[in-house]
Amino acid sequence: MGFIELNVLNNATSNVALGIDLGTTNSLGAMWKDGRPIVLHPEGDSGYVPSALHFTDKGTVIVGREARELALIDPAHTLFSIKRFMGRGLADVESDxxxxxxxxxxxxxxxxxxxxxxxxxxxxxxxxxxLMKVHDxxxxxxxxLEVTKVVITVPAYFDDAQRQATRDAARFAGLDVLRIVNEPTAASLAYGLDQRKQGKVAVYDLGGGTFDVSILSIEDGVFQVxxxxxxxxxxxxxxDRTLVDVARxxxxxxxxxxxxEDRAFLQLLRLAAERxxxxxxxxxxxxxxxxxxESGVQWRRKVTRQEFDALTAHLIERTLHSCRRAMADAKLEPKDIDEVVLVGGSTRIPAVRARIEKFFGRKPHCELNPDEVVALGAAVQAHVLMGGTREVLLMDVTPLSLGMETMGGAVAKIIQRNSTIPCHATEGFTTYVDNQTGIDFHVVQGERELASDCRSLGRFKLTGIPPMPAGMPRIAVRFHIDANGILTVTAKEEATGKSARIEIKPMNGLTDGEVETMLNLAYKNAREDFDARRAADLRTEIGTMARATERGLGQAGSVLDRETRRDVEEALAAARAAAADMKLEATMLQKRRDELERATLPLAALLMDHVAKSALSGKRLDEV
Amino acid sequence: MAACTNCGAELETPLACGACGKLLEPARELTPFETLGLEPSFELDARELRRRLLRASRLVHPDFHGSSGAGEREAAERASARLNSAHELLADPAARADWLVRTLGGPSESEQRQMPQAFLMEVLEWNETLDAAREAAPGSPERAALAGLATNLREQREDVLAGLARLLVPLPPKGSPTLSRARAQLNALRYLATTLAQIDALALEQASPHEA
Structure with a gap:
């Protein structure tokens, strides 16, 4: 954190929104600033927040790098790869x-x-x-700066339940979600803006836990998936798991x-495999x-790249199968693709690059850091949504077909996969018996013929149909997939113009009631835990700044005019008092810290000594 | 074309005004042609259609109403969905023809199931080729025969589309018997599309056999 960051404080905070890449292994925040997207990170830190959580015996939760390290000591209370469970039922995630x-x-x-x-x-x-940790x-x-508006990325192939789960997560974190945007699309935004790309682009995104491929047409600021x-x-x-299996x-x-089978041992193996x-x-x-x-095991095993490639060839082949299907849907041949863009840490694997190059017949692009490009693209999208530019037009698609279960258990398609979103379709319903007031229907997502092979979005119950002879009511049910790729369903009885009520029993999702309860109860506590942590960090930071300020006053204090010196001393005393008051909340501590920083500006300007200057600007204790 | 209720400027799409930027909520359901500011016609310039889609999208896409109130964001969602769904229908000649035939009072798919006579025999032949390929091993001559069939079907598809154009340009009057003939061509088109989709699925399966 340098002095320049202070300028941001003068900007209207309402015009700012963050882009957040909520990843399986790492998460990252970015923002639009001075005409380009930048990754937001504390000085001297990459900014990646490992998507790991550790549960302490005091009932608090530690998130990020610290949690990842604690997994080695106490794996029984540490969780990883939570994204794999979003919007999923137990039966879907057996192996996880x-x-x-x-x-x-x-x-x-x-x-x-x-x-x-x-x-x-x-x-x-x-x-x-x-999300709270990344946001914080x-x-x-x-x-x-307190920014609450965010754009969050999800894998393009996420279905409705997974997207809703992500949106619910953001709400629990107290964030205002402007948009859920697809990761490869976000990446293409970051690339397209940077390189002024035109033509047909394939984005190959192999992350920690998910794989996407998107085929886009980019021209004159129009990014069309x-x-x-x-x-x-x-x-x-x-x-990683292929190597873990070899070791075991x-x-x-x-x-x-x-x-x-020991948890700590398995965690150790996973880290060894990753390394x-x-x-x-x-x-x-x-x-x-x-x-x-402690168990006298010292084991070392050579792995050649050739052996690793053989172990993982089937995984890469699976990604290529998705590429073929995407190309077929886009009605393009590999030779039609002008650019290939690589996204996600796993695209650093040489065999992945080699197979992609062979498949598309051209060298893939990897100029931008594959771990950052999604967050950067989310920041571009946030900038667009805040009204920052009209030059970019993003047209994304829904990854999966939407359908309804028919009498025989087959699926009648309502909206085809790869339809541009937002989109809608209307289905007509009627009654089978006289005075029937309700109709049930089952909505699914997927490409398979049978409803039981597709993913259930939920069972819908139309109620409040006016009593009429069978076949008389004409109920129009409208399915709307919004720009987030999330479905809403509304119904109207056309003869009477009355809106019919729809009750939804979501599959693998939280009901509205559950969301409310969690918002009201659980997350107040989590926010408090989080605030307590932030307050502790700020107390440490104020201590560091105070010591640096005193050092600075000793060196250059005599040159300062009396008024400035008095300001510094007052701000110093106020910040110290705040840090000592254990009842004070994070917001107040932040205020005192910022006041101290501002008051010491003239002092810092006087100090030519570089070390003292950076310490004054608010470095963390471990960096001084 | 109508004028904007807000500023009076001439409208390119009834969904929003290009001059003052206001989102307009049409009182009734719009036809796909109306949505894109076009006269109903089977003949359509694909470039012009795309140009209209992009121009209208820049007015109504929810991205450009992100910082407005919830009401306007929802209006943008609705307008954008109307636009995209209309465009999707118009961009596909088969869907476009189907819409025109239905709207002009012609028979629906379920009301008239006939196909052009010569076609029926061919459909049987395709199915035999497909069945043989499905049972044969990847790389066999039976599978290779599919590529030839696909080329043949794509050519036929072009012929049927040309035939449809002869029937639907200029648009026949409401209730005209020509519409029934157009429906027969559309039925043929559906068989061609289904068979081509099956061939594509088999080709994909062959490329990634372990996924099958």
């Missing part, structure tokens, strides 16, 4: 549940719940905690079966290394 160290259950409507330290958390609530860090990087495809259960985690198989001979994978992106060979001094 095996990696979860705590009891897992399901609500009545099929929402997964994790039980930690005697409390149950839905993925929505846990994602909210991650971004606001800190902006010098304490032609087709998208993907797999919301395929990513870097799966590449070979270690089986020298370890007790119970030790092989090995990352090294193999630059080196032709690397080592899987496991050291367990």
């Amino acid at each position: 549940v095996r990696n979860v160290p705590c009891p897992v259950s399901e609500t009545e409507n099929g929402v997964v719940q994790f039980e930690m330290r005697g409390r149950r958390y839905t993925p929505q609530e846990l994602s909210a905690l991650i 860090q971004a606001c800190k990087a902006l010098g304490g 032609l087709a998208t495809n993907g797999d919301t259960h395929l990513g870097g985690d799966d590449f 198989k070979e270690l089986a001979a020298m370890m007790r079966p119970s030790a092989l 090995c994978k990352i090294e193999l992106s630059t080196d032709p060979e690397s080592y899987l290394h496991v050291s367990l001094p």
Whole structure:
């Protein structure tokens, strides 16, 4: 945090919105500033917030890097890859549940719940905690500016339930979601603006837990998605798992079966596998290394890139299958593609790059950091939504067909996949018996022929139909997919013009009532936990700044005019008093800290000593 | 074309005014042609259609109403959905022809199931080729025959579309018997599309056999 950031404080905060990439392994915030999107990070820090959560015995939750480190000491109370559970029921995530160290259950409507330290958390609530951490860090990087409007990215192939879960998570975090935007589309925005690209572009996005491919046409600021495809259960985690499996198989001979299942051991293996994978992106060979001094295990195993490629070839092949389907839907051949853009950390794997290059017959672009480009694109979209520009027109699509279950259990398509959103369709309903006042229907998403093979969005119940002879009522049910890719359903009886009521029993989603309860109860507590943490950080920061200020006054204080010196001393005393008052909340501490920073500006300007200057500008304790 | 109720400027689309930027809520359901400011016609210039879509999108897309109130954001959602759904229908010649035939009082798909005579025999042949390919191993001659069939069907598709154009340009009067003939061509078009989709699905399966 340098002095320049103070300028932001003078801007109207209502004109600012953040872009947040809520990832399976890492999350990141960005913002539009001075004509371009920038990643928001505290000085000396990459800004990535590992999407990890640790549950302490005091009942608080620690999020981010610290949680990731605590996983090694206390894996039983640490959760990873929560995104894999968003909008999913237990049956959908069997293989992931095996990696979860705590009891897992399901609500009545099929929402997964994790039980930690005697409390149950839905993925929505846990994602909210991650969002709060990213948001908090971004606001800190902006010098304490409180921004609540956000654009959040999701995999393009996320279905309705997964998108709704993401939106609910943001609401729990107290954020105002301007838009849910697709990750590859966001990436194309960041790239397209930067490189002034034109033509047909394929975005290949292989992240920590999800894979997307989107085919776009870009011309004159129009970013039109032609087709998208993907797999919301395929990513870097799966590449790591192939190495974990190798290690477990070979270690089986020298370890007790119970030790092989030990959570801490498995976490250690996962990290070793990840390290090995990352090294193999630059080196032709690397080592899987496991050291367990307490059980006398010292194990090292060479892995060549060739072996790793063979282990993971089937995963890459799965991504190519999605590419073929997307190309077919876009009615294009690989030779029609002008540019290929790589997004997501897993596209650093050389075999992935080689296969993509072969598939499209051209070298993929990777000028922008594949870990940052999605957050940057979200910031571009936030800028557009805040009215910052009309030059960019983004036209995205719905990834999956929307349909209704028919009498025989088949699916009647209502909206085709890859339709440009927002879009709508109207279906007519009538009654089968005299004076029937209600009609049930089942809405699904997916491409399969049978409703039971598609994803259920929920069972809808039309009520309040005026009593009439069978076949007389004409009820028009309108299905609207909004710019977020989220469905709303409304109904009207056309003869009487009366709106019919619709009750929805969501599948793998929270009911309105549940959302309200969680908003009212649980999250007040989480916000308090979070505020307490922020207050603690601010107290430390004020301490650091105070010591630096005193040092500065000793060095240059005599040169300051009396008034400025008095301002500094007053601000210093006020900040110290605030830090000492344990009852004070984060907002007040932030205010005192900012006042101290402002008061010390002239002093800092006087100090030519670089070290003193940076310390005054509010570096964290560990960086001074 | 009508004028803007807000500023009086001439409208290119009834959804919003290009001059004052106001979102307009048409009192009744618009036809797809009206939505894009076009006269009903089977013949349509694809470039002009896209130009109109983009111009109207810049007025009504929810992205450009993001910082407005909830009411206006919802109005933009509705207008944009109308626009996109209308465009999707017009951009597809089969859907466009189907709409014109229905609107002019011609028979619907369920009311008239006939196809041009010569077509029926061919449909049987295609199905045989498809069935043989489905049972054959990837890489077999039966599978290879599909590529030839696909080319043949695409050519036929062009012929049927040309035939439709002869029937629908200029638009026949309401209730004209020509509409019934157009429906027969549309039925043929549907068979062609279904068969082509099946061939594409088989080709994809062949490219990624383990996914099947």
